[in-house]
Amino acid sequence: MKSVTIGIAEDQEIYRNGLVGMLNGVQNFKVTIVAEDGKDMLMKLKGNEPDVVLLDYRMGGMNGVDTAKKIYRRHPNVRVLILSMYDAHEFVIRAIENGVCGYITKDDDPKEIITAIESVISTGYYLNDRTSRILITRMVKSGQVQPKFETEEAQFSNIEVDVIQLICQEHSTYEISKKLYKSKRTIDGHRASIMKKINAKNVTGIVMYAVKNNIVQV
Amino acid sequence: MQEINIIVILGTAAMLFLAIGIIVFIVVYQRKMFAKQNQISKIRLENQEKLIKAEIDTKEREQRRIAQELHDDIGASLSSMRFIVGKMDPKLEGVKELGATVSRSTQSVRRISNDLLPHVLEELSIKEALGNLVNNLECIPIDFTYTSDDNDYSFLEKDVQLAMFRIVQELINNIMKYAEAKNVTINLSRSNEGIMIVVSDDGNGNIPEQDTLKHPRTLGLKNIQSRVQYIGGSIKREKNPQRGTKVTIIKPLV
Amino acid sequence: MFSIIPSALVGGIVYKRLNRSLKILFWFILVSIVWDAMSYYCYLRQLSNMALLNLYPLVQFGFIALIYFFISEKKYWKISILIMSLILYLFSVYTIVIMDDIMIFNSLQRYVEGIIVITICIGYYVQILRQAEYMYLEKTPFFWLTSGYLVYFSGTLLLFLFARLIFENDPGGYHWNIRQFLQIGLNMIYVVTFWLGCKKLTS
Numbered sequence: 001m002k003s004v005t006i007g008i009a010e011d012q013e014i015y016r017n018g019l020v021g022m023l024n025g026v027q028n029f030k031v032t033i034v035a036e037d038g039k040d041m042l043m044k045l046k047g048n049e050p051d052v053v054l055l056d057y058r059m060g061g062m063n064g065v066d067t068a069k070k071i072y073r074r075h076p077n078v079r080v081l082i083l084s085m086y087d088a089h090e091f092v093i094r095a096i097e098n099g100v101c102g103y104i105t106k107d108d109d110p111k112e113i114i115t116a117i118e119s120v121i122s123t124g125y126y127l128n129d130r131t132s133r134i135l136i137t138r139m140v141k142s143g144q145v146q147p148k149f150e151t152e153e154a155q156f157s158n159i160e161v162d163v164i165q166l167i168c169q170e171h172s173t174y175e176i177s178k179k180l181y182k183s184k185r186t187i188d189g190h191r192a193s194i195m196k197k198i199n200a201k202n203v204t205g206i207v208m209y210a211v212k213n214n215i216v217q218v
Numbered sequence: 219m220q221e222i223n224i225i226v227i228l229g230t231a232a233m234l235f236l237a238i239g240i241i242v243f244i245v246v247y248q249r250k251m252f253a254k255q256n257q258i259s260k261i262r263l264e265n266q267e268k269l270i271k272a273e274i275d276t277k278e279r280e281q282r283r284i285a286q287e288l289h290d291d292i293g294a295s296l297s298s299m300r301f302i303v304g305k306m307d308p309k310l311e312g313v314k315e316l317g318a319t320v321s322r323s324t325q326s327v328r329r330i331s332n333d334l335l336p337h338v339l340e341e342l343s344i345k346e347a348l349g350n351l352v353n354n355l356e357c358i359p360i361d362f363t364y365t366s367d368d369n370d371y372s373f374l375e376k377d378v379q380l381a382m383f384r385i386v387q388e389l390i391n392n393i394m395k396y397a398e399a400k401n402v403t404i405n406l407s408r409s410n411e412g413i414m415i416v417v418s419d420d421g422n423g424n425i426p427e428q429d430t431l432k433h434p435r436t437l438g439l440k441n442i443q444s445r446v447q448y449i450g451g452s453i454k455r456e457k458n459p460q461r462g463t464k465v466t467i468i469k470p471l472v
Numbered sequence: 473m474f475s476i477i478p479s480a481l482v483g484g485i486v487y488k489r490l491n492r493s494l495k496i497l498f499w500f501i502l503v504s505i506v507w508d509a510m511s512y513y514c515y516l517r518q519l520s521n522m523a524l525l526n527l528y529p530l531v532q533f534g535f536i537a538l539i540y541f542f543i544s545e546k547k548y549w550k551i552s553i554l555i556m557s558l559i560l561y562l563f564s565v566y567t568i569v570i571m572d573d574i575m576i577f578n579s580l581q582r583y584v585e586g587i588i589v590i591t592i593c594i595g596y597y598v599q600i601l602r603q604a605e606y607m608y609l610e611k612t613p614f615f616w617l618t619s620g621y622l623v624y625f626s627g628t629l630l631l632f633l634f635a636r637l638i639f640e641n642d643p644g645g646y647h648w649n650i651r652q653f654l655q656i657g658l659n660m661i662y663v664v665t666f667w668l669g670c671k672k673l674t675s
Contacts, residue, residue: 012294018301058289058341085293085328089353090338090346106297107324109317110304222637226647229630237626241619244597248609251601 004121005050007033009041009067010083011059015106019054019083019113026114038062042070049078052117057084057091065091065098072099079120083113089134096135096178102126125178135179156194163190164210270444278335278380285335288327296324336383343372344379345406348386348415352404355390360399366406374413381445382415382469385453388438388445389417389465397421399462412451412470420462475655476505479662486670493539494613494669500535501662507531526568526578529585533560536621540592543614544599552595556588582632586625593622613669620661627654 006023008031010016016034023029032050035041037059045053053071055064068080081102082095092103101120104112112128119126127135156164159180166176177187194200198209303317331337339347345366352364371379386404393399399421407414446453451469458464483490483498490498507528514521537557541550567581596618600609609615631638631647638647 012290012298015294015298018298022301022304058337063341085289085297085324086337086341087328088338088350090342090350094342094346106293106300107321107328110300222634223647226630226634226638227650230627230650233626233629234623237619237622240594240597241622244601244615245609248601 003028003030004052004117005030005032006117007031007035007041007045007050007053007078009033009035009038009053009059009064010056011037011061012056019110022110023113023117029114029117036061038064038067038070041067042074045071045075045078049075052079052081052120054081054083054113054117057082057086057095065095065100068095068100069098079124081116081120081126087130089138092131092134093138096131097175099175099178102128103131104128105130156197160190160194163187164194164206167191168207168210267447270447274381274444274448275377278377281334285331288331288334289337293324293327293331296320296327300324336380339379339383340376343370344374344383345369345371347379347383348404348406351383351387351390358394360394361401363401363403364405365403367408369408371406371408371413378449378469381448382413382467385442385445385467386415386417388442391438392425393417393419393421393463396425397423397462412468414469415467416464417467418458418462418464420458420460423457423461423463425463475659476501476508476662479659479666480505482663483666486666489670490666491669493542494666496535496539496542497617497662497665500532500539503531503535520575522575522577526581529578529582530561530564533557533585533589536589536592539617540596543596546599549595549599553592556592560585560588577635579632579635582635583629586629586632589621589625590629593618593625611668613665616661616668617665620658620665624654624658627651 006029008016008019008023010019016036020031020034023031032048033041033044033053035044038055039061041053041055042062055067057064059067064082064084068082071078071080079101080099081104082091082100083104083106084091085106087105087107095103102116102125104116104126108128116126116128159182162180163176166179171179173184173187173191176182177184180187182190191206194206198206200206200209299320300317303313303320306313306316308314328337336347336350338350348366349364352362355362390402390404393402397419399419402417402419404418405414405416407416442453446467449469451467454466454468456464456466480498480501483494483501487495487498507524511521511524514524534557537553541553544550563584564578564581567578571580596614600612600615628651631651
């Protein structure tokens with residue numbers, strides 16, 4: 001069985017050592033990169049991509065989310081998990097928005113880190129109860145502003161309205177699929193169906209229709 | 219008789235001349251006095267502003283230092299203790315309790331350091347920080363609604379953002395203490411005038427606006443005032459048409 | 473004599489927006505008009521209006537003292553005005569009842585009234601100089617009013633002092649024109665005062 005390679009960026013030495021020690025103690029796990037901050041991590045990633053990277057949010061050089069964004073762009077195969085002291089909603093959302101696959105806080109049981117890595121390897125993401133709740137709350141809240149589409153010519157399902165709104169916010173299909181917990185293919189299907197309903201040829205058409213019919217607020 | 223006429227005419231002319239002389243003197247002298255007084259009060263005001271700025275800067279810098287050390291040093295040490303506890307045999311006596319205690323301590327450290335220096339504000343911006351502030355108030359029987367526009371606020375200096383955050387914190391405190399409100403809305407937006415925060419409640423409108431004998435300095439009104447000065451902004455209080463109070467804070471952008 | 477009408481009209485129009493002192497000024501003007509009308513009536517009926525003429529300063533000073541009494545919140549100011557009023561009234565009683573007849577023009581009383589009003593005016597100036605709170609004095613109504621009184625009473629001071637001598641030699645002559653001229657000037661100042669007084673409160 002192929003072992004799971006892990007990269008760690010954490011600026012507090014004492015915590016970093018503890019984490020490396022624990023992860024190396026797990027069967028199949030192997031820590032291949034240990035970095036002091038985001039910049040260090042990006043440098044060490046070249047030619048040595050691990051399966052999963054754990055990033056602290058708050059780091060001296062470059063913070064976790066900025067690093068995650070760069071990793072997402074430069075090394076699309078590397079899955080990123082944020083491991084932070086912070087537990088505020090805003091951080092979780094900011095992290096997810098920047099292509100992070102999971103968010104764990106440091107006061108959770110350390111065993112959860114192992115669970116998270118395993119989950120990321122097998123399913124591509126890791127959401128614990130807290131993260132899920134944060135994301136669902138946010139979706140419900142943003143859904144409170146219900147657009148008036150019943151009176152329009154074209155009828156959209158709720159999921160299609162979400163997709164339209166996200167497209168208008170310049171999100172890629174991948175981002176939309178992440179936000180809505182659907183596969184990329186499902187989102188593509190929704191997009192095709194929307195375009196067919198309003199007779200649009202491309203994304204610009206969808207945006208224009210949405211703006212005109214008040215589905216999004218500009 | 220002729221003499222009396224001359225005396226009366228000349229005397230009256232002299233008196234009139236004197237009276238007009240006095241009036242002219244008063245006008246000129248007053249203007250000079252006013253200009254001087256104006257300058258003095260301007261200098262005094264400038265000094266006062268500098269003093270307030272220094273006071274706030276010192277206080278926030280000290281708080282920031284403590285918050286960061288708490289978070290980085292003690293927080294990291296406590297978190298790493300979790301690994302040590304994890305290695306211990308859970309069947310041993312007290313290991314579970316130890317784990318729970320460490321976890322609780324980590325949370326306390328996080329809470330205290332967040333009170334001293336809001337993490338969200340430090341890492342993100344005032345826009346997210348106000349959202350976080352409102353989120354954390356969820357257990358209070360007042361319905362808070364926070365809205366903001368799509369602008370990015372991270373270009374503002376952190377000190378300014380922090381001062382604005384503290385003003386809102388203080389306003390919310392006062393609303394909870396005095397207003398008996400059910401709904402509070404907070405809005406952050408950017409316009410031609412600058413950055414604008416509007417805090418509006420539907421309470422009884424009885425929020426004291428000045429330190430009085432009844433509410434001597436406990437209100438943090440001084441805090442609000444000095445921070446408004448600090449950001450070089452303005453604050454306006456007005457009664458809502460139906461019920462409650464609306465406070466608008468504007469920070470002009472140069 | 474009719475020059476006082478515009479000030480009464482302006483004062484009446486803006487009356488609601490005036491402060492207490494200016495409201496008193498308005499009533500003072502109304503009373504003056506009535507007084508003048510009564511004098512004129514006496515003159516037409518060939519009656520002596522000397523009693524009215526001699527009592528007018530008491531009424532006039534009463535109003536002026538009231539106006540300035542309410543201008544300032546300072547205690548020593550109010551007390552000074554009360555003391556000066558008392559002096560004038562006692563002196564008037566003395567001159568009218570004991571020294572002279574009410575039917576003879578009381579020039580000494582007018583002279584003392586003039587001096588006291590001038591004193592009040594100068595006292596008011598000193599006060600605004602100490603406060604230094606107005607940037608433009610020419611925009612404050614009371615500065616205009618005070619200046620008007622200062623000029624009027626300074627100008628008429630000697631006229632009244634020598635009034636008896638002048639009357640005996642040249643009744644209704646040129647010097648009376650000086651007084652008329654000053655009166656017209658004062659009436660115009662009243663208009664300015666009311667105008668500024670109502671603007672100040674609205675702005």
